[in-house]
Amino acid sequence: MPSSSTPSRRRSNSLNAPAGEGSVPGPLPLSTYSWSTTITTSKTPATAEPTAKKEALDKPTTFKHNGLKFTVPAPRRMPIALLEAQDEIEAVRLILGAVQWEMYKTHKDSTFEDFAVFADKVAVAAGQADSGN
Numbered sequence: 001m002p003s004s005s006t007p008s009r010r011r012s013n014s015l016n017a018p019a020g021e022g023s024v025p026g027p028l029p030l031s032t033y034s035w036s037t038t039i040t041t042s043k044t045p046a047t048a049e050p051t052a053k054k055e056a057l058d059k060p061t062t063f064k065h066n067g068l069k070f071t072v073p074a075p076r077r078m079p080i081a082l083l084e085a086q087d088e089i090e091a092v093r094l095i096l097g098a099v100q101w102e103m104y105k106t107h108k109d110s111t112f113e114d115f116a117v118f119a120d121k122v123a124v125a126a127g128q129a130d131s132g133n
Contacts, residue, residue, distance in 0.1 A: 070103075
């Protein structure tokens, strides 16, 4: 047992590395560490349904943004062209359809900054957690 004048070199850290007995000559291998991650977001509304439930209902979802009402098809009713979307803007445009996309695009509050918030709302309505941006 170490005396009070000789501190023990027990290894323990905030990443939940196992505590070793006695002295530890150097850093432990990465495989001995365990990480746990909890992600929370306020972007997903509390009323958002899980994707599986939305798919089972097979109904469109509506949401409001900047005072406008948008309707997104049920997950299984998304346009097949969505599989070929090269970027987030194209994906949102395909999900909304031409009329709703034009309505969003021409609204006075539609800006670069606003698009990130809008894209997340479209993604949640489409059954995804968020748009990924």
